[in-house]
Amino acid sequence: xxxxxxxxSPAGVKTAVVYADDYLNKLTGEKxxxxxxxxxxxxxxxxxxxxxxxxxxxSIGVSILLGVIDSAANAGAKVVFSEVxxxxxxxxxxxxxxxxxxxxGQ
Amino acid sequence: MGQTKLLRIxxxxxxxxxxxxENKNKLVHTFGALAELGHEVASRSNFQETIRTSLHLVxxxxxxxxxxxxxxxxxxHELNMLAVRxxxxxxxxxxxxxxxxxRQFLTNGLxxxxxxxxxxxPFFQVYDRTFENTKLELFVPLVISDEAVGALFLGExxxxxxxxxxxxxxxxxxxxxxGSAIAQRNLLSEIERRSDENRKLYDDLKMxxxxxxxxxxxxxxxxxxxxxxxxxxxxxxxxxIGNELGWDADKIEGAAVxxxxxxxxxxxxxxxxxxAPYRINAKESAELNKHPAVGFEILSPIHHPYTxxxxxxxxxxxxxxxxxxxxxxxxxQIPYIAKVVNLADSFDAMTTDRPYRRRRPAADxxxxxxxxxxxxxxxxxxxxxxxxxLKELNGEVKDxxxxxxxxxxxMEADGLAVSLRTSLNSMTPTSSLTRIKAA
Numbered sequence: 001x002x003x004x005x006x007x008x009s010p011a012g013v014k015t016a017v018v019y020a021d022d023y024l025n026k027l028t029g030e031k032x033x034x035x036x037x038x039x040x041x042x043x044x045x046x047x048x049x050x051x052x053x054x055x056x057x058x059s060i061g062v063s064i065l066l067g068v069i070d071s072a073a074n075a076g077a078k079v080v081f082s083e084v085x086x087x088x089x090x091x092x093x094x095x096x097x098x099x100x101x102x103x104x105g106q
Numbered sequence: 107m108g109q110t111k112l113l114r115i116x117x118x119x120x121x122x123x124x125x126x127x128e129n130k131n132k133l134v135h136t137f138g139a140l141a142e143l144g145h146e147v148a149s150r151s152n153f154q155e156t157i158r159t160s161l162h163l164v165x166x167x168x169x170x171x172x173x174x175x176x177x178x179x180x181x182x183h184e185l186n187m188l189a190v191r192x193x194x195x196x197x198x199x200x201x202x203x204x205x206x207x208x209r210q211f212l213t214n215g216l217x218x219x220x221x222x223x224x225x226x227x228p229f230f231q232v233y234d235r236t237f238e239n240t241k242l243e244l245f246v247p248l249v250i251s252d253e254a255v256g257a258l259f260l261g262e263x264x265x266x267x268x269x270x271x272x273x274x275x276x277x278x279x280x281x282x283x284x285g286s287a288i289a290q291r292n293l294l295s296e297i298e299r300r301s302d303e304n305r306k307l308y309d310d311l312k313m314x315x316x317x318x319x320x321x322x323x324x325x326x327x328x329x330x331x332x333x334x335x336x337x338x339x340x341x342x343x344x345x346x347i348g349n350e351l352g353w354d355a356d357k358i359e360g361a362a363v364x365x366x367x368x369x370x371x372x373x374x375x376x377x378x379x380x381x382a383p384y385r386i387n388a389k390e391s392a393e394l395n396k397h398p399a400v401g402f403e404i405l406s407p408i409h410h411p412y413t414x415x416x417x418x419x420x421x422x423x424x425x426x427x428x429x430x431x432x433x434x435x436x437x438x439q440i441p442y443i444a445k446v447v448n449l450a451d452s453f454d455a456m457t458t459d460r461p462y463r464r465r466r467p468a469a470d471x472x473x474x475x476x477x478x479x480x481x482x483x484x485x486x487x488x489x490x491x492x493x494x495x496l497k498e499l500n501g502e503v504k505d506x507x508x509x510x511x512x513x514x515x516x517m518e519a520d521g522l523a524v525s526l527r528t529s530l531n532s533m534t535p536t537s538s539l540t541r542i543k544a545a
Contacts (some may be wrong), residue, residue, distance in 0.1 A: 026159060059139035059166030060159065062190065066171055066264055070192045094131055095169025096265025 015046040020054045024061030036068045040075040047072055052106065062095060066072035069100045080104060136276050139167035143280055154188065160284045161189045164258065165260050167280070168273050172240065172261035176201070177288050178254045179357050183208065185257050188288075192261065193240045195329035204228050207358035218244040218260070218274050225436045244269060246277060247286035254289040315411060316363075323366040326373060330380045336454055339511050341365030343450035343491070346507060350490035351446075360412025361446055367415060368422045368447045371401030398423055399432050417441040422448045425482045437484075445484045449475070449491060452482070457512055468512075468519050476529045485533055492530045499523040 016039040021028040036047055047068070051057075055067070065081070072079045079101040081092065089105055092098045115365070132343045148155050161175050170193030176185035185201040203211075207229040221237050221244065224230045230237070230245075237245075237259075246258035258281055263269065296399075323337035330336070342363035348358040372380060375397055379390045386394065401419030410416075421444035424430035426437045430448075456471045466474075480486040497503050499522060509517045 059135065059142065060162040061166065062169060063162040063166035066165065066169070066285070067191055069264075070171060075176060087382065090131060090133060096263060096267070097169060100264060 008033045013046050014042075014044045015048060016042075016044045017048045017050055019050045019052075022053050022055050024051075024054055024057040024064075026060045026064075029061045029064035033064050033067055033071075037071055040071055040077055046075055046080065048080045048082055050082050051085065051088060054088065055085070057088050057091060060092070061099065065097060065101075069097070073100070077104070127527070132272075136167050139163045140276075140279060140283075144459075145282045147283050147290075153291050156286070156287055157188045160280070160287065161191055163191070164190060164277065164280045164284075168276060169264040170260050170262070172242070175256065175284060176259070177256045177291075178203075178248075180208075180254070188256075192210060193242075196236075197240055198233075198236065201229070208254055211257075212249060212252065214247055214249075216247065216249050216278055216285065218246045218269070218277050221245050244277070246281045247439040248281055248288060250285040250289045253289070255285050255292060258284065312411060319363050319366045322370060326367075326369050329372060329375075329377055332381075333458065333460075336458070337366050337369055337452045339458075340368060340447060340450045342507060342511060343453055344446050347446050347450065347487055347490050350494045351487070352437070356412065360410075360415065361443060363410065363412055364415050364418035364443050364447050365450055367401070367405060368419050368451060369397065369401065370404050370419060371397030371399065372374040373404075374400050381461070385462055393437055395423070395431050407433070414441055414443040418443045418447045420444070422451055424448065426484060427481045430482075442484075445487055449483050449487050453491070457516070467526055468516055468522055472522075472526055472529060476533065479533060489530060489533050492526050492533075496523060496526050496530065499526070 016036075018032055018035050018039070020032055024032070033080065036049070039047060049065070049068070069079050080103075081097075081101050082104040083106050084092065084103050085106055089098075089103055092101075092103055097103075110155065145161055146159050146163070156160075157175050161173060164170065165173050172190075174187050174190040174193055174197070176187050178185055183203045184206075185203060185453075187197070187199050187201075190197060207227055221230060226241070226243070241261050242259050243262055244258070244260040246260070247254055248256040248258065258277070259478070260277070263405055320338070323341065325335050326337050341362040342365070345358055345362040348361035351363070372394075375394055379386060379394055382390065394526055395474055399421050402416045405416035405419050408416075418441065421435060421440050424433065424435045424440045424444060425448075426440070426445075428434050428436040430440075453471065453475065456466050456474065457468070459465050472495075475483060475488050475491070479488040498506055498508050499517070
């Protein structure tokens with residue numbers, strides 16, 4: 001997992017991209033959560049979690065992503081889950097995650 | 107036997123099909139979470155970590171935005187939060203319950219309670235505002251084997267939909283796992299507490315035993331004004347030898363006790379024989395020589411925390427060459443502890459004044475011990491004893507036991523350390539008797 005440097009769009013939106021690993025479980029999920037919190041503390045207004053390398057998201061991963069969504073909502077930031085594979089997109093849809101974050105498929 | 111139904115094109119057009127697939131996915135996802143939870147609870151990893159992971163699994167399996175897990179303390183009537191997600195910094199770490207709450211939760215069992223419908227209970231009245239502010243919807247008492255062990259707090263679902271019966275079943279199943287983990291932890295804590303109590307009781311008993319042993323030693327020594335403190339000194343010398351032989355703490359304590367009690371049989375010997383200011387005659391000697399066997403009889407019925415204490419009393423006058431008493435045992439027939447006490451006893455006899463003679467100079471005593479190694483004493487025990495003395499003479503130990511027991515002047519005789527070191531270097535590790543026997 002790594003983070004792209006925070007970029008500032010012309011509209012003044014501070015965006016950070018966080019890359020998820022191939023399997024989003026507790027260990028990797030908590031790293032993402034810490035990273036996202038740090039970005040929000042730095043004033044990011046848009047968080048993009050890139051799932052291009054992610055094959056599977058388990059229940060712990062979902063719980064952590066809901067935590068990211070909650071933290072972002074409290075900070076007034078938007079969350080985008082990008083490059084999400086079909087299975088994960090279905091899972092997000094089924095559990096209502098897609099109601100709180102924009103899901104962009106692969 | 108039923109036939110397997112094949113799916114047809116029309117089935118895919120059926121509006122229920124999407125629901126069917128979604129239900130299957132939901133089942134697979136939930137089943138995965140349950141399996142992981144079972145594994146986590148059984149993994150015996152860090153309890154706090156297990157609870158944190160469990161909370162993740164409950165929230166993630168059903169897409170619940172926030173929640174917490176608490177452990178119930180029935181002594182303080184409190185729910186203490188173990189893990190929380192999304193409840194904010196102001197959610198209380200402990201929530202109090204009253205008797206009525208507890209009774210209701212026990213009656214309710216492990217079933218989710220709709221917080222908005224439960225305002226009749228004092229618990230929900232007291233924390234009404236807290237639950238509302240944190241958007242908590244369900245409260246699940248974790249009741250395991252008719253005992254409240256904790257609770258689950260669950261917020262709204264990410265889907266915005268109300269909890270279904272299916273969700274409640276899943277929550278019950280997961281709650282049972284988490285409750286079992288907490289109950290197991292409670293049991294372990296209780297075992298640890300009782301084990302600590304038992305250890306304390308055992309230590310107290312050991313102390314009482316040690317005090318009793320010392321009282322006995324004092325009683326034995328009281329019979330003989332010339333050998334006052336003899337049993338205590340023999341105990342301390344035996345302890346030093348045990349330490350030098352690399353014994354563990356328990357065995358060393360046992361050696362000390364054996365030393366303290368080795369002469370307990372003298373309690374039955376007439377005082378005039380023990381205190382005779384002359385060399386006693388053959389009849390008196392025979393009477394005195396009964397004390398090891400009598401000591402064994404006195405000590406045998408007692409359940410000592412250390413083994414061989416009675417044997418040390420019985421055989422501490424035996425010699426390696428078979429010329430000792432009461433049984434004239436030979437080298438390996440003599441219990442090892444008796445050999446240790448024998449050396450300690452002889453050393454004390456030589457280094458203390460008697461009614462008919464003054465104590466012998468240290469160099470003379472050490473020379474005697476060396477000469478008799480392999481005849482009266484086990485050589486490796488003599489060597490261990492010499493090492494203990496040398497360590498003190500060389501300043502390698504803080505506690506100057508020999509100096510305290512024998513006096514500074516006695517222990518600082520010229521050339522003592524050099525002569526001890528020479529003796530130690532010239533000694534063979536086993537007795538000639540042992541070697542003959544082994545051959």
